Amino acid sequence: MATGKITKRSVDAIPVPDRGKREHLWDDTLKGFGVMVTDKGARSYLVQYRIGGRGAPSRRVTIGKHGSPWTAEKARIRATELLEQVRRKDDPFDAAKAKVAADKAVKAQQAASAVVSERLGFSTFADRFVKNYAMVNQQRSWKETQGIINRDLKPALGERPLPEITDADLVELIETIGERGASPGLKAYKTLRMIFGYACDKERRHMPPAKSPMLGIKPPSKAGKRERTLSDAELRLAWMAAGGLGWPFGPIVRLLILTGQRRDEVAGLAWQEIDKAANHWLLPGERSKNGLPNLVPLSPSARAIVDDLPVIKSDAGLLFTTTGDTAVSGFSKVKARLDASMLDLMRKEAAEAGMADAALKRLKVEPWTLHDLRRTLATGCQRLGFPTEVTEAVINHVSGSRAGIVGVYQTYRYEKEKRAALEAWARHVLEAVSGRPAESNVIALERRA
Template sequence: MVDVVKITKRVVDTLESKGSSPAFLWDDALPGFAVKALLSGTKRYVLKYRVGGGRAAKQRWLTLGTHGQLTPDQARALAQQALAAVARGEDPQAEKYKSRNQPTLTDVWNRFRAEHLPQRKPQTRYEYENQWREAIAPKLGRVAIDDVTRSEVDRLHKSMRLTPYRANRILALLSRLMTMAEVWELRPAGSNPCRHVERFKEQPRSRYLCAEELVRLGATMREMVEKGNLSPSAANAVRLLLLTGARLNEILTARWDWVDRDRCVLSLPDSKTGAKPVYLSAGALLVLDDQRSHSADNPYIFPGRSAEGRMINLRKPWVRICKGAGLDGVRLHDLRHTAASIAVGQGASLPIIGRLLGHSQAQTTHRYAHVDADPALIVANAIGDVLVAKISG
C-alpha cells in the first residue's frame, strides 16, 4: 500500500498496515518525506534521499522520529533540514550512524584496563578499578569519547570537593584515559578536557601519635585481644607497622620466606619503590615470633580466612581500635609517620630515615645506596626500644 497525500495528523492517525508489509504514506509536497506504519501499529516519520544527487547516487533512509513524539509539522521541519544538508553535500544518515557507533568512555576504559592495568602494581590496579567503578563510570561511562567536555569533567571534579585528595586522583585517572584516547586517535590531539580543570589544594597530613596515645593504643589492643574483640594477627600487624614504618600493603603481603633473621630484615621483592629491605628491630622480631603461632602453615605472615590466603586489609579492626583507644583522625598510614618522627627524635639523619622507610623519592634512596645496612638497623632498634616500652606495657 503506497499513498501520496499531504501528511497531516488526521491522515496519519488513520493510516494502518495491511497484510504482511508496512504501509507508507508519502507527502505530496516534500519529496522523500513519508510516514511508515509498522505491523506493530507504530508509525514513524522517514525521509528517503540520494547522496550526491542523480538516480545513480546511493539511496539512504533516515528515520526522523515516532508519530506521537513528533507532530507532522515537526517531522516535516526535520526532513527539510536534512534535505538542506544533502544539498550542501552532507549525508545526515551517515552522521547519525557515526554518532550512534562512536566509542564511549567505557570502551576506552576497557582497552586501558586490558592493555595497561596489568603492568601496574596490584594496589594501583585496585585503586583504578575502584575510581572507575564508583566515580567515573556512573557519570561519564556512556558518553561518546569525543563528546566528553571540560565542563562535564569540571562538574564531576567539583562534586567531590569534600574529598579533595580522592577527587584529584580520579581527575588524574580520567586525564590518563583521555590522553590514551588521543594516542588511539579516538579524540583530536591536544583535546584532553581535563586540562585547565583546577585541582583541589591538598593539605599534607602530619599526624603523629604522641607518647600518651601510644600507651593507650598498646593497652587497648591487649585488652581487645584478651576479650576476643580483636584477632592476635590484627594486633601484631599494627605493632609491626609501627615498629618497621613499613607501608600497610608491604606488611600484609609479606611472606615468611622473606624473613632473614640473621640479617634482621624482611626482604620485599617488590614495593611502591621496587625491591627493598624492611629492617627488623629486636622488638619487631619478637612480634614475628608471637605471630608464628597464629599463622599455622600459611605462607603469609598475616593469614586470611583461607588456608593459603592473606589478610586483605585492617580497616575494620583499625576503626575499632581507634574507637577503643580514643584516637581521633588517625589513619593506619600515620603509624609510618609516627615511626619516622621517633627516628628524627633519636637523631637519625634524613638519608638513614629514607633508607629505613624505603623513601618514595628514588633519587634520595639511590644517592645513599652505598650506606651500610647497620646504621639503619641501629635506628630501627632505637625506634623499637621506644615503641616496645610503650605498647607492650
C-alpha cells in the first residue's frame, strides 16, 4: 500500500494500473485520506474509515475527481471535515447515501412537475378539452367555446399548470372579462367550470375533484355588476402589502387605490400623459375602456409616487415596463403575492394582539380583485360627501356621447371637484393606513433603493 504526501505532483505521478486494477496513494499525515486511480486514468480523492472498532467493516466515501474544483488542497480540507464526522460517530457514508436519495427524489419531483406542466399547461389542456369534449358534446356551440378560450382565457393564463391556478386568479380573470359586459363574463365563467371539471375527471392524480378552484366561485350576476368594496381595514392591508411588492407593481397598486382608474390604464401610463406643471394625468381616449379621455388630477400622494419612479428607457415613454416596448403584465401572480402578504400582515398583527393560534389559522383574506379598488374609491368618495356625478367623472364612468368640442368640454368638466374628491380620498387612505387623522395630505412612501 503506497503512502506519501498527497499533492498535485504526487497525484499526477501515480501510474495508471493494468486493466481491471486500481492504484492507491494514502496520505502519510492525514490517516484515511487517499487517492484512487482507475485503469482508465481517472483519479479520485476519497476517505476510508471504520466506525465501531477493528471488527467493524471499513467504508469509503468519494470526495471528487482530481482537477477543478477538487485540488489536492481542497480535497484535504474536505477529508479533514469527513474524518471529524467519523470521530463524532456520524457516518459520512450514510450522509452521502441520504444526499443521493434526496437528490434522486428532487429529480423525480422535477420530472413529475415537467410532466404536469406539459400535460396540464392551461392552453395545451384547453385545446385537448375542445377536441375531446367540446367537439363531441357541443356539436352546435363548440366553436363559440373555442373562441372564448382563444380570445379571453389563453392570453391571461397561458401555459400555467392547472393545479397552480387559484380561485383568486379566476375571480380576477372573470371580473376583468366581465368589464366588457355581463355576457362575456358569464360565458368565461361557464367555460372555466367545464375545463376544470373535465380536468378533475380525466386527471384525478393531479387534479382531484375537491381541488377545483372553480368550486367556490359564484357565477357573475346577470346584470354584470359586482358590489364588492374593500373596508378601510382591507384597504390598509392592501396598501401596506403593496409596499412589499417593490417596483413596478407596488406603485401600480397604490396608484390604483389613489386614482380609481382601471388596471391596464395605470399599467400602461406614459410620461407624455403626465402634466407635472398642471399636476394631472390626461388619459387619452384610445387607451380607455369606453374610448373617452379622462382628466385625472393627481393628489399630492399620487404625485409623490409618480415623482419617485425611475425613468426607464422606452421608446413608448412607459412608466411601468421591463422590456421598454410593452407595459408590464402578469397581474394574476402579483395579486396572489399581494393576498399572501395581506394575510401575513393580518396574522402578525393579530398574534401581537394576543389572538390564539387556532383563531389565527382561521383568518383569511376575502376574495377581491384589483377592479374592486375602483368601486371602493367611488363609494368612499360618496361617503365623504361628493355627489355621484363627480365620482363617476373621476373614474370615467360617464354615459352619453362626448364627441368634438363637447368631448373636450366634458373631459375638463368637474376638474376642481375631481381634484377635491381625490385629495380627500388620499387623506382618508392615509388615515386608514396610519390609524390616526392625517396631518397632511401626502402619504408617506418607502424610499426607492
